Amino acid sequence: MNDIELLSPAGDFDCLKAAVQNGADAVYFGANQFNARANSKNFNKxxxxxxxxxxxxxxVKTHLTINIVIKNDEFEDALNLVKDAYLAGIxxxxxxxxxxxxxxxxxxxxxxxxxxxxxxxYNKEGxxxxxxxxxxxxxxxxxxEVKEIEDVCKNSNVDIEVFIHGALCICYSGQCLMSSLIGGRSGNRGTCAGSCRLPYALLKNDSVVNKGYLLSSKDVCTLDILPKILKTGVKSLKIEGRMKSPYYVGLVTSIYRKYIDLAQSGKTYIVEDSDREKLMQIFNRGGFSTGYLNGKLGKEMMYTKRPNHIGIKIGEVVSYNKNKxxxxxxxx
Structure with a gap:
């Protein structure tokens, strides 16, 4: 397992430096065009x-994202971008x-x-x-699920990469049309409007039975099942977050670096509460889940009260004096 790669996001140069300085084996980033995070700062030539x-x-290795669908009249420009990156040593x-x-x-x-x-x-045939x-x-x-990842790894001759931390789409990545239909911005063209983070009402017989951020999933955190993931045979563990700050990238990278190394050391694997709190403090949407990895699907994957960072609870407001x-x- 000693060749496992920790792959961290870089939305700009400061994030890249934060990832490198905190233990990433590789970083991934986009150029100013043809990537799924068009709203990141990204990188010019x-x-x-x-x-x-x-x-x-x-x-540290570098991976360039060109992870959108390409139109006919963009094909040559996309290849030229690859050429520039190739000549630069990507x-x-x-x-x-x-x-x-x-x-x-x-x-x-x-x-x-x-x-x-x-x-x-999503399968070995693909x-x-x-x-x-x-x-x-x-x-x-x-x-x-983890067992499905393991099956793919055992029956494949190419490297397999999986996400281990960060935001989780409620729809299949690469197949979601929700943003383009609702907001006129295509997630498959790098301009997802985050339609799943908007408030909705659930109707039954024309009556509202629930409302809130009903499609907003919690971020994924896999610290507790990291040893299990490592045993599948994956070669790269990926942190989501090209829209996040350098501090976020550095902190999350450093924590996963710590626990990947621990899991491979042969020592007892215990996640410290202080590290859980750091991850909660930097960003969480009502806590974390393990996503689909453990096969436990349902409401524990969701947080419907708000779609963004809620921080951690430090106390309760007892009283408020408006005049003073x-x-x-x-x-x-």
Missing amino acids: EELSLAIEYAKLRN DAVIVQDLGLAKKIIETFPNLEVHASTQMTT VEQLEKLGVNRVVLAREL GYVKVKLE
């Missing part, structure tokens, strides 16, 4: 070269579009091509087809 150089000097490209993946493999035979989770690959195409790694769909402008708080 000059910054792309600097980012790759910065990481290489510290023995280690891999993460691709959603099958046609683009095939062309990259033909044009740049020495460049690793990774099938994005946006391809919705991995086999991508292997025949020439893909080097497959990022599995996030709807798989102060509150009395009972700390826990």
Whole structure:
């Protein structure tokens, strides 16, 4: 298990440095076009070269995301972007579009091509087809259980990558049309409006039986089942978060670095409460879940009261004096 890669997100150069300095084995980021996080700062051509150089000097690999569907009139520009990254020394490209993946493999035979989770690959047969195409790694769909991941790993000749922490789409990544239908912004083109984070009402016989952020899932945290995931045979563990701050990236990377190393050390694996609290404090949507990994589906995966960070509870407001402008708080 000593060749497990910790792959961290980088929405900008500060995030990249935070990931590298806190123990990432590899970082993934997007350019100013053709990636699923168009609202991140991302990297222009000059910054792309600097980012790759910065990481290489510290023995950290770099992966460029081109994880959207590509239109006919964009194909040449997408290939030119790959060429720029290839010449700058990028280690891999993460691709959603099958046609683009095939062309990259033909044009740049020495460049690793990774099938994005946006391809919705969820079984060994899908991995086999991508292997025949020439893909080097497959990022599995996030709807798989640990035992299903293990089955894929045992029956595949390419590297397998899975997500271990961060936001979870309520729909299949790469298959969701909700944002484009509701907000006119396509998640498959990098401009997801986060429609699943909006408030909704549930109707039964024209009567409202529930309302709130009914489609908003908790973020995934896998610290408690990390040893179990490592035993599946996966080669890369991925942290979601290209829209997050450098502090978030650095903290989450450092904590997972700590526990990946612990799980591989042979020592007793115990997650410290202080580390759980740090993760809760930096970002949580009503707590965490293990997503689909443990096969426990249901309301424990959701938090319907609000869709964003809620922090951690430190006490209760006992009283509030509007005229004097102060509150009395009972700390826990």
